[in-house]
Amino acid sequence: xxxxxxxxxxxxxxxxxxxxxxxxxxxxxxxxxxxxxxxxxxxxxxxxxxxxxxxxxxxxxxxxxxxxxxxxxxxxxxxxxxxxxxxxxxxxxxxxxxxxxxxxxxxxxxxxxxxxxxxxxxxxxxxxxxxxxxxxxxxxxxxxxxxxxxxxxxxxxxxxxxxxxxxxxxxxxxxxxxxxxxxxxxxxxxxxxxxxxxxxxxxxxxxxxxxxxxxxxxxxxxxxxxxxxxxxxxxxxxxxxxxxxxxxxxxxxxxxxxxxxxxxxxxxxxxxxxxxxxxxxxxxxxxxxxxxxxxxxxxxxxxxxxxxxxxxx
Amino acid sequence: xxxxxxxxxxxxxxxxxxxxxxxxxxxxxxxxxxxxxxxxxxxxxxxxxxxxxxxxxxxxxxxxxxxxxxxxxxxxxxxxxxxxxxxxxxxxxxxxxxxxxxxxxxxxxxxxxxxxxxxxxxxxxxxxxxxxxxxxxxxxxxxxxxxxxxxxxxxxxxxxxxxxxxxxxxxxxxxxxxxxxxxxxxxxxxxxxxxxxxxxxxxxxxxxxxxxxxxxxxxxxxxxxxxxxxxxxxxxxxxxxxxxxxxxxxxxxxxxxxxxxxxxxxxxxxxxxxxxxxxxxxxxxxxxxxxxxxxxxxxxxxxxxxxxxxxxxxxxxxxxxxxxxxxxxxxx
Ligand SMILES: [Zn+2]
Numbered sequence: 001x002x003x004x005x006x007x008x009x010x011x012x013x014x015x016x017x018x019x020x021x022x023x024x025x026x027x028x029x030x031x032x033x034x035x036x037x038x039x040x041x042x043x044x045x046x047x048x049x050x051x052x053x054x055x056x057x058x059x060x061x062x063x064x065x066x067x068x069x070x071x072x073x074x075x076x077x078x079x080x081x082x083x084x085x086x087x088x089x090x091x092x093x094x095x096x097x098x099x100x101x102x103x104x105x106x107x108x109x110x111x112x113x114x115x116x117x118x119x120x121x122x123x124x125x126x127x128x129x130x131x132x133x134x135x136x137x138x139x140x141x142x143x144x145x146x147x148x149x150x151x152x153x154x155x156x157x158x159x160x161x162x163x164x165x166x167x168x169x170x171x172x173x174x175x176x177x178x179x180x181x182x183x184x185x186x187x188x189x190x191x192x193x194x195x196x197x198x199x200x201x202x203x204x205x206x207x208x209x210x211x212x213x214x215x216x217x218x219x220x221x222x223x224x225x226x227x228x229x230x231x232x233x234x235x236x237x238x239x240x241x242x243x244x245x246x247x248x249x250x251x252x253x254x255x256x257x258x259x260x261x262x263x264x265x266x267x268x269x270x271x272x273x274x275x276x277x278x279x280x281x282x283x284x285x286x287x288x289x290x291x292x293x294x295x296x297x298x299x300x301x302x303x304x305x306x307x308x309x310x311x312x313x
Numbered sequence: 314x315x316x317x318x319x320x321x322x323x324x325x326x327x328x329x330x331x332x333x334x335x336x337x338x339x340x341x342x343x344x345x346x347x348x349x350x351x352x353x354x355x356x357x358x359x360x361x362x363x364x365x366x367x368x369x370x371x372x373x374x375x376x377x378x379x380x381x382x383x384x385x386x387x388x389x390x391x392x393x394x395x396x397x398x399x400x401x402x403x404x405x406x407x408x409x410x411x412x413x414x415x416x417x418x419x420x421x422x423x424x425x426x427x428x429x430x431x432x433x434x435x436x437x438x439x440x441x442x443x444x445x446x447x448x449x450x451x452x453x454x455x456x457x458x459x460x461x462x463x464x465x466x467x468x469x470x471x472x473x474x475x476x477x478x479x480x481x482x483x484x485x486x487x488x489x490x491x492x493x494x495x496x497x498x499x500x501x502x503x504x505x506x507x508x509x510x511x512x513x514x515x516x517x518x519x520x521x522x523x524x525x526x527x528x529x530x531x532x533x534x535x536x537x538x539x540x541x542x543x544x545x546x547x548x549x550x551x552x553x554x555x556x557x558x559x560x561x562x563x564x565x566x567x568x569x570x571x572x573x574x575x576x577x578x579x580x581x582x583x584x585x586x587x588x589x590x591x592x593x594x595x596x597x598x599x600x601x602x603x604x605x606x607x608x609x610x611x612x613x614x615x616x617x618x619x620x621x622x623x624x625x626x627x628x629x630x631x632x633x634x635x636x637x638x639x640x641x642x643x644x645x
Contacts, residue, residue, distance in 0.1 A: 177503070
């Protein structure tokens with residue numbers, strides 16, 4: 001059997017489950033982003049059909065303990081609220097079909113309070129601005145069906161002001177195009193029904209140029225390919241309906257080559273150490289490539305298609 | 314991510330529980346909710362520091378020792394944003410000299426220059442210090458860029474400094490210097506565009522287009538396969554595709570590169586765009602592409618270019634096939 005030619009679903013499921021009760025140095029150093037970690041792990045599990053392998057009630061009660069009075073969620077219990085963890089919390093509850101346990105008005109008012117006059121969003125009360133937070137705000141509110149809580153028109157104007165001469169988007173106006181920021185901007189515009197602001201062919205071409213000889217995708221010119229960019233680049237291409245412009249077979253091979261076939265998990269590049277972040281992005285990338293046996297993922301909401309359909313049904 | 318265990322001079326790290334000045338504080342362990350806490354070997358220093366941090370956070374103790382505690386905690390794990398938040402509260406409450414904070418940040422940056430919190434903290438401090446700090450901030454980003462020329466955070470910070478605090482005087486030559494070091498540095502190309510578009514000391518994109526085209530053409534000649542310089546060249550024209558199609562000199566650059574290397578993908582690709590925008594090369598120019606083929610019309614030339622690109626850039630063959638399918642409607 002050619003081991004790296006298939007996705008080792010069961011190994012990856014076991015790998016993610018093993019993270020649940022780990023308490024080593026690595027998990028200590030990342031305790032503040034545990035909410036992100038939970039989202040990555042659980043979404044990957046759901047795509048592989050194993051969401052129910054972990055204790056849903058325990059996870060939901062932990063998530064609710066991470067919520068602050070202001071409505072925002074922290075990365076773990078006792079950590080300050082931030083829009084990125086708030087998004088992850090809402091996404092996880094959407095996975096479990098438990099959005100109803102949330103007080104959506106409270107979360108909406110937290111996000112409303114982060115919007116600035118120019119339409120941009122703070123990540124938290126400390127005032128960092130980044131188009132990642134625009135995505136966080138728009139995606140989160142859309143899932144809660146509360147986009148009315150912000151000035152969406154201004155939010156869109158700000159995102160469009162971050163568009164560059166190469167068709168891509170940066171973190172702030174004038175910031176270099178970067179596949180991660182492009183995903184955030186394009187997905188936010190897609191959710192807001194404003195994709196007409198994107199130069200689809202120009203950006204589509206820039207995204208295509210991210211594929212390197214090994215089949216992997218990089219995030220900026222002259223950078224090394226990395227599995228997480230299979231998601232950022234591919235989801236952007238999927239939203240623009242241009243996935244077929246790249247060589248899907250060689251990308252699939254690149255992702256599969258990044259598996260740890262003994263202990264499970266996926267790394268950034270072949271033979272590197274695995275982590276839950278790249279495991280999620282590898283599985284999500286394969287899902288966009290319609291890998292057999294995986295649930296389909298929605299490229300804008302970064303959730304399984306059936307979950308998104310359920311939210312909006 | 315760095316986990317500091319020893320002091321710089323190699324002294325033994327003293328646990329907080331053994332420090333007399335902390336004897337009044339009861340440490341607070343992380344509550345991980347439902348997750349079982351399996352105690353296995355990890356640095357006890359780190360865990361203890363965080364336990365004491367949670368204790369001062371819980372009592373909102375804004376003191377000198379809290380400030381020192383956050384310093385230790387940040388050196389051990391610069392990613393914990395709540396520690397940074399609390400540090401700012403303490404700095405503010407105690408009215409600390411923020412110029413000194415710049416040294417602390419620079420020290421942490423040595424091993425954490427890709428850390429969001431660090432850069433956000435730096436900006437918070439710089440904002441408080443105002444225009445006087447602009448030269449220091451430009452210098453700090455240069456320091457980071459010297460070892461990591463494409464550091465996204467450093468570039469973002471630099472752009473913010475220029476816009477908020479000024480310091481544009483030498484920015485274009487800074488870009489030129491970086492591009493001289495590495496012509497493939499996409500971040501420097503992006504900064505160049507940013508400067509031309511935004512510098513109050515320059516006349517803007519339209520009036521600088523000609524000299525920038527010249528600069529860019531020279532860069533292309535140095536490294537014909539450089540995606541960044543070709544993209545920049547196209548960017549200089551924005552939506553003004555007519556001017557691009559009318560530019561004989563740019564068309565000539567494509568042919569010059571193709572005369573050297575018939576498979577030069579960016580030159581083939583750019584030439585295809587030019588032809589779509591109305592550029593009409595001579596029959597002799599077309600002979601450079603393939604002496605055995607008689608190319609009579611723009612449409613024939615564009616079709617030929619697409620077919621070549623489908624072969625030499627096979628990984629993107631579907632893209633080129635799509636471009637080919639559009640040609641009859643674009644080129645009359
Ligand atoms: Zn990565």
